[in-house]
Amino acid sequence: MTDDSLSPAARLQALADRLRDRSPALAGCLFGGAVAAGLGLGAYAVVVMALWIGSPYPDSGPGGATGTAVSLWLLGHGVGLTRADTLTGVPAPLGLTPLLLALLPFWLVRRAARDAAEPETPQAPEIPARTVVWGVTGGYTAVGALAALYATGGELRPTLREAAWHLPLLALAAALTGLRSVRGRGADAPSPAGPDGGSGGVRAALAGRRGATACRAGLAAALTLAGGGAVLVGVSLTLHRDPARASYLMLTDVWSGRLAVLLLALALLPNAVIWGAAYALGTGFQVGTGTLVTPLAATSGPALPPFPLLAAVPPDGSGTPLTWACAAIPVVAGITAGWFTGRAAAPDRSSGTDAEGAPPPWSAPVTAATAALAALVAGLVCAVAARAAGGPLGTGRLAELGPVWWAAGGAALAWTLLLGVPTALALRAWRLRTRKPREAGSGGGRWAGAGLFGIAMTGTGLAVPGAADGGTDPEARPGADADIEEEAAESDDDPERVDPLDWWERVSRPDPVAALGGSFGTPYDLYDQLPAHGPEDWRALPAEEQAPPGERPAGREPDA
Template sequence: MTQVTERGTPLPAAPRAGRRRRSPAAAACVMGGALAAGLGLGFLAVLVIVLWISSPYPDSGPGGALHLAAGLWLLAHGTELVRYETLSGVPAPVGVTPLLLVALPALLMRRAARLGIGSEEGDEEVLPGSAVFSAVLCGYLTVGALATVYAAGGPMPADPLSAAWHVPLVAVVAAAGGVWAARGRQLGPLPSWVPGGVRKAVARPRYALALRAGAGGALVLLGGGALLVGGSLAWHGAEAQASFLALTGVWSGRFAVLLLAVALIPNAMVWGAAYALGPGFALGAGASATPLGFSGSPSLPRFPLLAALPPEGPGTPLTWAAAGVPVVAGVAVGWFAVRRAREVSYGETALTAALGALVCGLAMAGLAAASAGPMGSGRLAEFGPVWWAVGAAAFAWTLPGVVVAVAVHAWRNRPVAVAADAWHDSGVRELRWEALRAAAGGLIPDISTPLPAPASAPPVAEPAPAAAPVRVLTVVPAVGPDLTVPPAAPPPLVPPVVGARVLARRKPSA
């Protein structure tokens, strides 16, 4: 019903409650995304300022340190930086991203998306997931664009084309993960615009098992890579210590080198996994390290993690033993691909294991691409593993997990023989019954001996039919106990007591 004023003009429609609440919620989501980017920038800015203050020979003012912090924040998203101050005068790109730094913006962005899903009033949803995703992404990318412009005036500016797709990529993945976690980590249903056949296929449990199997294989490869790097560092401990001490002589510089080495530990794990898979990694143009040998003559700077490299020359049985890591990864893929249910066929189990190997290959290819990049121009233009070779090797090594999965499936579904009770075994029951009968002293009859057959009664001659008519009598049972039931046996008599003496009862005295 339309409301009108006294003059007859209609009153304006009152805004809906949903609109009143969604507008502040959208603004809060935008501010949340901007705050997530600002927190990451602030953390790196504080760290760089502390190192700049503690440095005995600062080569720039606080403005240069803040520009460097903005560049490092962009590097944490995978953006390539450009270093202009080189000996040759040619700008050198720096594209190796410390993977541990990526965790900082990813976690902040994920938290902002999760907080945007629910309001503070009883966790009631104000915006749909797509709106929260778009709003948080808008705020984050706005700060990212400002940081790119600000870092352009520093000693290591960011490449605009690289920042244009690396920063949105990290933000999109982190925001999507936050919305998915706030929704309860649902694997379905997919949006309505996805074809129905695809929605039904993804809803099958084989894809969740394939993701679990692929993740298990990738984690085994990364763990094996960490083991190889740690063992090599322990083997070359003296060289690593010498390179660490030779870089700088002040504690602030050594602290910065230590932080950089810690941030590069995930990269070293991926490189170790690539080395165990076979393709290895490049150390510049024409130099590569594989289990079969270390070819080329790389010109590497002094750095503690680089001391873990194998010696130059052909491989040895010790380096060939690294192939055990992908073998264990293939076993892990096959183990995690087996379902507990017994109604699954062998073909379904084999298909799940094959999909798990594919997931493992894709995951390792993505990690290899993220951990590699140029460290300069010329001979250092190629640094790290080749992503497509690492992905193909991971798939090839883990594909035999299909055989492991089928074998585990057959073992879990094998027929199990149920052991019989010892009391019902042949002969045991009869022996125990005979022992009980002997201990009873003849009270229990011997059932092993068959009873004699009763003597056959003589045949009774049938009476001749009477000529007189037979009167039919109907017998009505009397009301009383059922006479067809045999009476119960009388209780046994108490035997007399021999030698008992009966005394007369005396009257009490008055």
């Protein structure tokens, strides 16, 4: 019986049955998202209430402190705030989001999604990924909407239009990362063009393993830029430590106020790192309307407000060799993207043998396309980060703060494209080079040849002349032990390395000539520098034919 033959009542009953089957899992995911939002709000409320209690001059009651905590929680999601109570009577926007405030909400949502995706018992059925993601996101967004409505009556009022998409966007991204941490990702899609690439291979670089490689390379370049920005911030704060300390002490003289300033500076550190990365890219950042700070020149305008991080801004004037050296950061970032792409494009064949199970190498066009895609990823990441790290603080001079997002993204794209593509192609060519493998019995490489006293140096120790090529006498090794042959056949980390202990063990045997692979026909080559007492006194004898002192071995005639 098909669904078309069912009556409307039967269809409604079937739909109700399906909803009843899914309702426990969906309800659990919704509850997990709501709990994550509540924990985040509670954490912010605890910090704000502690500072409010310790403040000697509170200008509002507990309700105002709670509203401030909710507004800060929304600000951590990128929701802009507006302060209506100003000296001029004009509402002042507060759009500069301290990026560290977003860390706690993101982690809480990620943990909620991970807990929902993990089955309680091995026998429990697995909750569908769609239910986990949308359930956690929906529960979190519902609590966030109530919080935004509550904060509209406070001093810092959120922009509801931004809250309508910032809250679910952060929750969705965090839920996806939590789900991926439990169930991983699907297998990479195979390339439809095969290993040779061609035009189809270039198009296939946008998906599958090549797309994942491009994402990793682009993120590596962006992280390299962020690391360079962190170094610049640290160096600038060190060079301007006296002004930074003076501005910190100038803001307030009570412990609660100084603690609040310190927490705000720490929350703004990721913003400063992104500003430093934009500075290294050459596009710089703004510290007010009509200002621009770049490595070539800095125009910061009038004196900035006292704040420790603003004290680290370079002074007005042209650049110096120290500021010009910041160009090394995007250079390293571009090379990093190319290095990641080149390593994935080809296996290392320098040893002369292909790695077992290694995928086929990519063609040069596919490698270049993947590196270009990595540059695009790096540019997008930098543009989004620059957009999130800036924002207005009022309607006056500080109405424009932070990097220009499109300029920072374009500069990151250009640097990574110009340096990443050649680096990837060069590394691919280097890893595809082949070296002729060493042939068995060909000797010891650069150590082979005649050595001191006519002794040849080989990869396994010392040998008499003729040992390097195996000798011509078929019975050249009648006295060699089986363990010596096994030791000579064993692989070593460096086949051309000479081990003195191994050489001493060989020459200290009863028959050193046979142990070293020589011939019994020329037993005196090892002893041509010793006093000549008689051939029978210096003749090397096999171990099994050793004779007592003073007696001649059986079966050996005296030399004429």
